[in-house]
Amino acid sequence: MSKNIILSSTSIIFAGIFFVINDAIINYLAPLNVQFYHFVFYGVPSFISVPLYLIFSGQFKLKMHATNYYIPILRGLIFAPLPLITFVALKNISLPEYTTINMSVPIFAAILSIIFLKERLNLYILISLTIGIIGVLFVIQPGFSNFNIYFLLTLFGAFLITLTTVIVNKYNKVTSSVGYFIYGAFFIHLISIYLFIYDPMKVSLSIFLIITVTSILINLAVFLSVFAFKYAQKHFASVSCLMYLQILWSSIIGLFFFDEYLNSFALLGAFLIILSGLISIPGQFKQIEEYAPIKKIREDNSYRNE
DSSP, X not given: OHHHHHHHHHHHHHHHHHHHHHHHHHHHHGGGTOOHHHHHHHTHHHHHHHHHHHHHXXXXXXXXXXXXXXXXXXXXXXXXXXXXXXXXXXXXXXXXXXXXXXXXXXXXXXXXXXXXXXXXXXXXXXXXXXXXXXXXXXXXXXTSTTXXXXXXXXXXXXXXXXXXXXXXXXXXXXXXXXXXXXHHHHHHHXXXXXXXXXXXXXXOHHHHHHHHHHHHHHHHHHHHHHHHHHHOGGGXXXXXXXXXXXXXXXXXHHHHHHOOOOOHHHHHXXXXXXXXXXXXXXXXXXXXXXXXXXXXXXXXXXHHHO
């Protein structure tokens, strides 16, 4: 169990770094009139390299097998609007604001984990979530002149992201991590190819290389997040809190590359959100201790039934 929590936590941290780099590139490309389907279309080669590798290595059927195909397909449909939401939001709010608001994902995750995953939250996690909620409110600043309707669009995107991760965690044995990754990205790539045919865009070699590298990073980020939540098991909420660290990476990139920064209230909110992520770490190990006796009882009951 400790190994799972370390692997899932490490995967989430690296996935967060790659997600922020992806968002930063989108922020750079948005003024160049690059649409989400142009961006996804030029990233198709990096995506299809994964199933092609599985086909040539003879692992495709094994990795793509699912005990219930409706679940990974549903997750793929939920994931499909996210690139559009990202492009629209980043055209209207700054990168640090976008990333910080996206960090409401752990808050949604905690709520959904109680409802659907039946997780037992401890004091550390509750404190972490409370501080995180306060931090998000400081960033959004409802009722202030800084408030932007696209903040709500970003919140909706965060909710969709949470749904996709909850599905992976709850139905972690339905298909492999690679299977969830391919099913999840299939629909958005198919939609983007279709839209690109009707609205093609020729890009320079430098932009193509940027998109290609970014596509590799975002695909790797999606896979790492799938892997993390698949193996997080009964620690979904606490692992989700580590996503708060994306605010740090985003603030650094936004400041040095786009001259974008958070105002005083939002900066305080970002600090609280990062603090909540750090507080969640002991909460993860507390969950391990609380879950161990329950797991032992289940194993004993299973042994007796046999």
